[in-house]
Structures are given as C-alpha cells and as structure tokens.
Amino acid sequence: MPLSAIEIDNVSFFYNSHPVLTNVNLRVEEKDFMAIMGPNGSGKTTLLKIILGVLNPARGSVRIFGKAPIEAAGLLGYVPQDTWLNKGFPISVQDVALMGRLGRTGRGRRYTSGDRDLARKVLEKVGMWDYRDRPIGKLSGGQRQRVLIARALTVEPKILLLDEPTASVDQQFQTDLYGLLKELNATITVVIVSHDVSVLSDYINSVACLNRTLYHHESGELTEEMLTAAYQCPVDLIAHGRVPHRVLRRHDHRDP
C-alpha cells in the first residue's frame, strides 16, 4: 500500500490548557484535493501548522509521506493567511519568492542560479514577475497573495497547503487561483482551508469539516450531518456541480 501524503493519528492540541484539537484523525491520499472547512476558532489554522511542523501536537502523530514534519521540509508548500503579514518589512517580491527554496539549499542556505530561474518562472506564472523588485509593503492584497502563492510553489512541493487564500482577493483572482490549483493537482496533493466550499466544490475531491474534532468525507460531497456536527447548527448551503443544490432552513444562530 502506498504511503499517504498526510497521515494524522489521534492528534490533540491545547492552547493554554484549552483544547483546540481533540483526537483528530485524517488521511490525505496522494494527489487528493481536499478542502478543510469549519467555523472560526475551530482549529483549522492550528491543524495546518501541526502538519507543517510549526506546532507540535500534545498527543498523536503526524506523518508526511511517512516522515515526521520536521524532516519533511521541501515536501510541503504553505500559503499562510494574509492577515499576519509584516507589511512594512523591507523585502522585495523576488526575495520572498526565493524563500521557498530555503528547504532545498542544504546547510549553507545559499541560493543557486537554478533557484533564481525557478523563482522567475513561478513569479511569471502568477503574473508578478514585473513587480519583482517592488517591496512587499507596496502591493495590493491580491498581489501580495500571488507572491505568497509563488513562494509556496518555488518549494516545488509534493503537498500544497493553503490557509484561506482567497480572503482578500477579487473574484477574478479567485477563479484563476482555483484553476491553477486544479492544474497543479494533476501532480501534487492540495489541501485548502476555506469558507467558500460552494465555489470550491467544482474542484475538490474530498471535504473535511473541523470543529475541534474532524468530520471527514471521502467524496467532495458535503452532507447536512457533517455541517451540522461541525458548526453545531444547520448552515445555509448553496452548492453547484457535483454537490446537490440545497438550501437549508434559516434558524436563530447562537454561538456555542
């Protein structure tokens, strides 16, 4: 049996003894295109960071193609949420894109001309090569997002993780991005944290609903039970494509 791209076994994580994730189990097969959804504060970003090896789970284990996350540098590309970004930082678009090569540079952490060529190719792909010398702080939200995607792609990852990549971009870029992800998905695994599963459903193969623990569905189909369990209340669901078109009734929402 081939190794799963991502294998999460019984992972729990606490933040100041407050449980964020409880007994999460998830297997992402190679070349899967998975969406992770869930309400705010449900632990989506935390789960991504555990997969990346940025956070260590209190319990349980994570394997990336059979390796511990810390040994998997270079296998994982990551596009963080835009909100954290140090916007005044003196760094050019090109230097940000090059950062994706850090996992491949070995001990010296020096970039080669091959790294620079790749950064150029990737920046051209996301339409940011013309802005290569521009400081990151002088870009629009959408442009910045393109650069962060370029940075994740220069990793030449086998798995691409994206954390709400369309939160600050326009409709056109969103469509372009999903098209690009679909294209990449021919060769690599894609995991995307997103709220717009209705739009994504045209692209994804599977969905996981997270709210401290995980409700996973093998197909791209979302069921009412999954959503209800994750959000602890019925959710409006307007879907296209393979997911049946369905609108759930409105109700008085109360945050748990």
Place this chain on the structure above:
Amino acid sequence: MIEAFQSEFMRNALLAGLLAGVACGIIGTLVVVNRIVFIAGGIAHAAYGGIGLAIFLGIPPLAGAVGFALTVSVIMSAVTLKNKQRADTVVGVLWAVGMALGIIMIDLSPGYNVDLMSYLFGSILAVPRTDIVMMALVDVGVLVIVGVLYNSFLAMSFDEEFAMAMGVRIGMLYYILMGMIALSVIMLIRIVGLVLVIALLSIPPFIAEKFCGSLKAMMAASVFLNFVFATAGLWFSYTYNLTAGATIIMIAAAFFFASVACEKALEHLGGGD
C-alpha cells in the same frame, strides 16, 4: 572639524563610536524588524547586575557584564521561544532585578564608590585600547555570523513560521541573535551608557527602514547613520563641552524627528508612493 579629533582620547572615542556603530547597525536592524526592542532593553539593564557582581567579586566589570548579559539573553530566549505572550512580563522582571542586583552588589562592595554615571550614561571619552580591540572582535564576529546566516535570519524575521516549515532552525537562530544582542549592548554601554542603549539600537534602523528595499540595505544604512551620529555627536560634545553619550543620542533623535516629519510631509503632498 579636524581639530576636534586631534587629541588621542578623541581619536579613540571616534574609533569606539565607529566600531560600535557597525555591530549596532546590523544587530539593531534585526532587533527592529523582529520587534524585540524591549528585549534588547531588558538585556542592557540586566547587564548592570553583571557589572555590580563583577565589582563585588573583584573581576573586570566588562567581563562581568558580558557573562551576565549572555546568561540573561539565554534565559530570555528560552522564555520567549516557549511563550511569546508572557515573554514581555518576564523581560520586565529580569530588567528590574538585574539593575537592583547591580546596585546591591555595589553597596556590598567594601570601600568601593563606583561612578554609576559612567555605566548609566557612558564614558566614550575614556575608552581604553583593550575595549577598542574587543569591539573590533565583536564586529568581526557579528559580520561573519550575520553574513553566513543572512538568508536564515531574513526568513526568520519576515515569516518565522514559513522559515520553520522550510526546516530553518528557528530556536538556534534565536539564541544566536540574542547572544549577539547581548554583546552589542555591552559595547553600547561603553559609548552611551545602558540608559540610552535602546535609542542607538533602534533609531538608525527605524530611519533606514523608511527608504530601504531590503534587509541588507537597511543594515548598511543603519551602520552609516551610526557613523554620522557618532562623529557629529562627538564633535558637538567637544565644541560645546557637552556629555558625549547624551549628545550622540540627541543628534540621533534630531534625525529621527526629521525623518518622521519628512515622511508626514511627503504623505501630505501625496508623494508617498
């Protein structure tokens, strides 16, 4: 201008100011972009505990300050890496405890009436040759370390989590950075004293950040600004008979406010982009 620097002690002072400017421009840049100015201040003040301890034990004060500052920087790194949210409290406590320890140790030192002022506000005009050699060594060390680890420091400063995911050893880098901060801060104590250390570490990078497009350029510009501040400050202090350390800081502060005013004016004229 030339005549001010004709005496040997003024030439030594200028050399000390320039040498300190190199390390402080580079490390100050890393301090500012990593937003750990408060931690640098904590190390500087806690170092006073080391000075007191050294005087009590009868070893050279600078050696005591270096040892103590390095120890404090290791503790602060460990705390910060473990819990970023609580780190500022711990830094504040170490800041105060270090100073208090220094004062009590000096109280307990028999018959010793140390000139507190020289450590609080600097004594650049009395820098001995040995200190200048030590500063040069620190400069070489900082240049080599930052040169070799530049891409890693850049990645850590810009986006720590991404750097981690790329396999950069953030913990190790952080300890190295804090160690270099401790050494730079001790150098600055000689020049401007520990009270004013923060100004010289943070003002040049703050000004440089406004017009620099890369971390490298920001480091170079900060070093250059440090040179300007040290030279101009020494000249003013000589000409008008003012305390050298404080004069250097006032020059830096004048540049700081001028740069802020310039930026506001540019924004107002719509020429900011």
